Amino acid sequence: MVQNKWNTDAFAEFAASAGDNAAERALLEQIYASRLIGSDPDLVLHGGGNTSVKVTRPDLFGAGEQVMHVKGSGHDLASITAAGMPGLRLAPVRALRGLDRLEDAQMVNALRGAMRDASGPYPSIESLLHAFLPHPFVNHSHATAMIALADLPEAEAVIREIFGDRLGVVPFYKPGFELGCAAADVFDTDPEVEGLILLNHGHFAFAEDAPSAYARLIDQTNAVEAWLADHARPTPRRATAPAPVSTDDILPALRGALGAVSARHTGSADAPMPIIDLRQSDEISAFLARADLAELAGRGVATPDHVIRTKNYPLLLDSQDIGAAVESYIADYTRYFEENAARYPEGKTLLNPGPNVAWIPGLGIAGMGENARAAAIAADLAEQNIRAMAMAEDAGGFYPVDEARLFD
Structure with missing residues (x-):
């Protein structure tokens, strides 16, 4: 309270x-x-x-x-x-x-x-x-x-x-x-x-x-x-908890993949490497063990106030193929941008299409940004988002605003 x-x-x-x-x-x-x-x-x-x-x-x-x-x-x-x-x-x-x-x-x-x-x-x-x-x-x-x-x-x-x-x-x-x-x-x-x-x-x-x-x-x-x-219902859990993963196995590769996205987006090989702020807690581990995790990842951000810092969706890293997951995220984000920007005759500018938040079962959640402050903000908002998601989904359903209205 x-x-x-x-x-x-x-x-x-x-x-x-x-x-x-x-x-x-x-x-x-x-x-x-x-x-x-x-x-x-x-x-x-x-x-x-x-x-x-x-x-x-x-x-x-x-x-x-x-x-x-x-x-x-x-x-x-x-x-x-x-x-x-x-x-x-x-x-x-x-x-x-x-x-x-x-x-x-x-x-x-x-x-x-x-x-x-x-x-x-x-x-x-x-x-x-x-x-x-x-x-x-x-x-x-x-x-x-x-x-x-x-x-x-x-x-x-x-x-x-x-x-x-x-x-x-x-x-x-x-x-x-x-x-x-x-x-x-x-x-x-x-x-x-x-x-x-x-x-x-x-x-x-x-x-x-x-x-x-x-x-x-x-x-x-x-x-x-x-x-x-x-009014909270029992939280659906995976049959087996996510296997623990090592930061050494995930974060360097994730940072490298995100750095490549930045270099490609800016056209500069000297684009600064992103910072990753990893958060771990019992509450986060329990959330990442939900059976409906993938579905929640596709629902969207809890409030439009957060979207500029976190983007609408997290990157869900539920496998070791980090590069493929990042490229899939970029394709989805670019599709989202192009479909919605087409409604604006004056045009819109595509920002860096890489993710700002990652959900990593077995490890934690991460905020990513061009500097430590941006990464920390994304991580803080991501923590609040998963709390709101869990509260809503367990008490009746989590259904935030759709992506078209969010884009506006």
Whole structure:
């Protein structure tokens, strides 16, 4: 279960610098909550999730205007500061909801134009969803239990069983204008809801004050985790456990195969060799011993928030023919790219088609990247993905968003 780490005394000390400035105090309250959320890997990982707070500040003429501070892209909740939460004039952002259509490039320009400080970081891609909600304090996470719930085949029925009408259910849309409008429409049908589940995506919780919004995020997450545990079916196991394999037999050959992919993709024999971050634990070993492992490997990533770091599918190394497995992965990824890129007249650029995550029965799971940080991020997200996959599959089924919508 996720712990509520809010400490009134620690917060009072943290917010002392705000003095009597209500807007600064509210911002510090949300920064404090954001750091608590960001510090828990079962809530968010590596820049995932976002938070916001709405305050009143004087404009250039001294009149009060509503301002929303929201996490800036590229900032990590665990260490966020005021500089990482750019302020947006709320009125022009909320006015965007009246449009029938808004292209991503137009949204970027509109959000930039609404910034009180144009030199600040670009606001989160989910800024519209935050803005369209009325609550002062809004938190968004990709908690392990919540993304497992969001990927169940009968997710809405389960949400109603757990929460009744206290949470709204939002169909899948890619982050941006359509998701923001859809979420606001769901909220408007019942303004008494205390949060939103975004199917195949994640979770929003909100309230009138920071401690309550944070507590709702924690309590709702724990209610889902408890339900998943209570409804878990026996995990299907292989008749015989995967035979242990040696890192010396696997990792050098895997690294060499991935290095060859990089050299071929870049056209340079001097392309840097990838780094591999291997993870091993009893939980990982148990997952890799599942009888349905190959099927799960082909289902896709638990939340679209992870795909840029992990790609949609892992490389499943269930044999010693590493080179053939890597080439098969590249062929599948290239097919996926070409089929989906064909829908975009302006074209898309194929990234390195090699895998970012490997599942290696008998050894562990691995994150791969061009440097140690990229490899560690991929490995961390891969660990969360297998936990979410196992939770969902054992409690009803793991069915994430399809690859066409994920590509978008």
